[in-house]
Amino acid sequence: MSTDPKSGEAETRFWIVIPAAGVGKRMGADVPKQYLEVAGKPVLQHTVERLLAVHRVSAVMVALGADDEFWPELPCSREPRVLTATGGKERADSVLNALCALSAHAADDDWVLVHDAARACITPADVERLMEILEDHPVGGILALPVTDTLKEVENGTIKGSPDRSRIWRALTPQMFRYRALKEALESAAKGGLAVTDEASALELAGQSPRVVEGRSDNIKITRPEDLPLAAFYLERQCFE
Numbered sequence: 001m002s003t004d005p006k007s008g009e010a011e012t013r014f015w016i017v018i019p020a021a022g023v024g025k026r027m028g029a030d031v032p033k034q035y036l037e038v039a040g041k042p043v044l045q046h047t048v049e050r051l052l053a054v055h056r057v058s059a060v061m062v063a064l065g066a067d068d069e070f071w072p073e074l075p076c077s078r079e080p081r082v083l084t085a086t087g088g089k090e091r092a093d094s095v096l097n098a099l100c101a102l103s104a105h106a107a108d109d110d111w112v113l114v115h116d117a118a119r120a121c122i123t124p125a126d127v128e129r130l131m132e133i134l135e136d137h138p139v140g141g142i143l144a145l146p147v148t149d150t151l152k153e154v155e156n157g158t159i160k161g162s163p164d165r166s167r168i169w170r171a172l173t174p175q176m177f178r179y180r181a182l183k184e185a186l187e188s189a190a191k192g193g194l195a196v197t198d199e200a201s202a203l204e205l206a207g208q209s210p211r212v213v214e215g216r217s218d219n220i221k222i223t224r225p226e227d228l229p230l231a232a233f234y235l236e237r238q239c240f241e
């Protein structure tokens with residue numbers, strides 16, 4: 001929290017954490033996928049620009065690989081509202097390192113929105129909607145999408161059943177939680193040796209019930225080579241609010 005200089009009232013602050021320390025194994029390119037050029041810019045440049053376009057964001061903390069030589073080449077690396085931290089072995093380690101680096105700036109109750117570098121097609125409007133819907137929520141939550149395919153449970157290539165899909169959603173990012181609660185939940189998962197692939201899982205392990213807010217299907221995680229033309233298609237056509 002900080003104090004609004006005009007009203008003197010406490011105002012909630014919002015921080016962004018971008019885990020961008022992955023190697024992009026499934027992409028199989030000769031540079032990490034966040035530095036591949038799509039629709040005229042590197043993926044990470046698109047992602048940071050779109051998050052900086054959200055006016056209520058105080059700053060963006062980007063977790064980078066220890067040997068990252070590409071970051072200084074991005075125009076966004078020179079933006080005053082952009083900070084960096086060193087990433088870790090897994091995505092959750094990178095997020096935790098970024099949260100530790102934020103400790104000099106963020107207060108316990110400030111909101112942190114964690115967003116994958118690889119989800120460059122995020123729209124500022126979707127981030128703003130998530131912030132508005134969750135601002136007064138006791139826990140926080142995530143953008144997510146109900147699944148649209150029939151699901152199959154498979155063992156050794158054979159279908160064992162068709163689980164009920166009516167309660168199944170796909171987790172997207174941003175994932176928005178209070179600074180201290182998120183940091184403690186990730187620390188406790190790490191201490192317990194529990195692998196968490198998103199922030200909501202860490203909060204769930206801590207006994208919390210995060211909310212889902214329906215996101216957009218073009219908020220894809222660029223993962224495999226075939227995702228690149230799709231991302232270019234979305235990035236070129238989205239109306240950038």
Ligand SMILES: Nc1ccn([C@@H]2O[C@H](COP(=O)(O)OP(=O)(O)OP(=O)(O)O)[C@@H](O)[C@H]2O)c(=O)n1
Pocket residue numbers: 018019020021022023024025026027033034063087088089090091092094095116117118119221222223
């Ligand atoms: N140790 C890691 C691993 C991943 N990430 C980031 O977490 C996001 C989601 O991860 P994913 O899409 O799986 O990226 P990679 O780990 O790079 O891909 P792969 O699993 O194919 O190697 C990405 O923005 C990635 O850069 C990170 O910051 N630190």
Ligand SMILES: C[C@](O)(CO)[C@H](O)COP(=O)(O)O
Pocket residue numbers: 091116170171172173197198199221
């Ligand atoms: C956080 C996430 O994007 C939600 O879908 C996802 O869990 C990260 O992907 P990963 O491949 O498991 O790192």
